[in-house]
Amino acid sequence: MIEPGNSTTSTSHTGIRAAGNGGQHLVGGDTAPLTLGIEEEFLLVDARTLRVVPAAPLVLATAAGLPHELHPEGTRYQVEIATPIADSAVTLRAELATLRRSLGAAAHAHGCRLLAAPSPILAMEGPLHLTDDEPRQREQHRRFGALTDTLVSCGRHIHIGTLDVDTAVAVSNRVRPWLPTLIALAANSPFWGGRDTGHSSWRAMAWAGWPSAGLPPHYTSTAHFRRSVQTLLGSGAALDTKMVYWDLRPSGHWPTLEIRAPDMSSDIDSAILQAELARALVATALREIAEHLPDPPVRDDVLRLARWRAAHDGLEGFGLDPYSGTELPAADLAEALFDRVAPELAAAGDLDHAAKTLAGLLRDGSGAHRQRVAYARRQDLMDVLRLVADDTEDV
Template sequence: MDVRTFGVEEELLLVDPDGGGLRAVSDAVIRYAREHGGVPLVGAGNAGIFETELQREQLEMCTLPCATLDELAEQVVTIRRAASIAASGVGAAVAALATCPVEVHPSLTPSRRYRRMADAYALTADEQLTCGCHVHVSIGSADEGVAVLDRIRPWLPPLLALSANSPFWQGHDTGYESWRQQVWWRWPSSGPTQLFGSAAEYRAAVRALIETGTLLDEGMIYFDARLSRHHPTIEIRVADVCLRSSDTVLVAALVRALVDTAATAWRAGEPPDPVRTDLLKLAMWRASRSGLDEDLVHPVTHRSAPAADVVTALLDHVTPALDRYGDLRTVHDLLGRVMKDGNGARRQRAIYQREGKIPPIMADAVRRTAEH
């Protein structure tokens, strides 16, 4: 594959621009966007750019497939700004926060499927107000996609550490950089996966999970990375929604490079790392707890290592792919900024320490979500 296209889905919170609480207005925001011109992307129209999510206090936005990092960056900024305008049109605002810092009792989006989920999963569904960043990358076949899934497993926790943006929950500091990940793990099919080996084995594993009757349907296969049901892509789902759009671009560039690196290794006959799934779960937990501020689990040695060393290992691993796409310099600059200034979780805590209260976190997120 000469050029792997990629795109992102981001989930945003819908907030009260004055009081810092949440607004259950996702349907109204989407309707406003469709009635007032939607998103100014050539050929995009309005369909599918904005979607509802499980809770009415959330809005999902989706880019089109992109071939270059500049194109993706432009779309993320454009769609975030359009979301901000549409939310403003119904008296709300959007905030790129992966959990809500203030106390909230979310309200379910009134669809048949979401009602079934609420009935089946009770408090897990009731409290599932989290916002992630999902990256789709094109693949040549399902077998290539599964080969990639098998080979990127140990490299996913650093992506969570870089993107962590959810330290607060229901008005309290959780002590975690990404509390979203802890909440997300309550779903029965979430988390890292074992080695599959082939598309047939992947499909058999999915079928076995559904046949237990625990999952409603295939849409509830919430693996950290999975084959898309509707597109010729794989979907990496570990990142928090990022406070800054530039961090979203960084995560997407690293993900595409990881996919390309893994596919190259597969074609060369290099076997995947047989690291156990329980170790991968520990590595993801460590990234959720510590972010970039403490040691992480090294993706090669699977032992404790400074976060800077782990991030350097990730960059080294994907450098040939980044170079091939012309993304290396941009990624190097964006990565340097995150390592210097910190992720979204660090910024949220810095605001709280300075202001002594949570509403300024929401106000800052509203400003930054609509920035370039």
């Protein structure tokens, strides 16, 4: 059941090392909470036609006096915000809202709007405009060809810290089974290039085409993780460590575990829900490791199918239980995830917000469902674009 309440659990952090001030754990009163950070990628669209435009250099130049958390992305159609490190979801929401407003104002100054859409809803016109990192991107295009077309897509990357690499690897194995449920909750890309793809998260499917993307391995050790990265590099599947595109990975730049699977959500509260659930999943994993609880086995073939089913059905259809492979309503899997991490949500002060937001999603539907409802009224993709643009600016 999804209902706010109080839940407290006490546990030690024995055996878990973390960077910074010792063990970072949400449960119990002796240690600091796990920190949160979010990177969000946005499309820039013409304010009148709502077609993507390569205006990122102009928009970012206008935003140059704004916080340094504004960045270019893989193409000139995209911009990115990165929040400062936050200890609470309340602080994270405020930072996210401020950055969305700041970047939105810079976009409006150039006749553009921000679009928290994971993919171009209308068909793109003309050649692909990459960023100014030309030598690297020329090599990327030479090696991967048409796969580079999928660079015009936007995800949300959630960073949970502080964790050293050893801890992040161990935690990754326990968070990994729930990646499909996070994908279903955030599904927001049913339309791509002017048509309905038949999937709720087409971005998850398109991005998984990269040989260095998709589900990460189940690691037997930190050395196994490092060998997996080196295999990507040595095989030519990745130019460098920046191209380790797995849905979940120890960050290459920060002492965090980075969750990259979810679509961009247009509304800000769904973004915060993803961060709350991600942090609670990490905290739950840390507690289980500290208590020497076994890591339940998950078959790779089942998890791969669960990922596809989540991307196909979203929140409104069915998914696969990651442990048994049993077909279940996606809403039941979302509630199972919530119940699993509810003690950690409560300890972090996130339970009420997470319960309210999840209940709203289950009642009103995912972003993908809402887009399809908007389209069904007049069979007009402009209605979808206006819905997403308005939601993006409603902070």
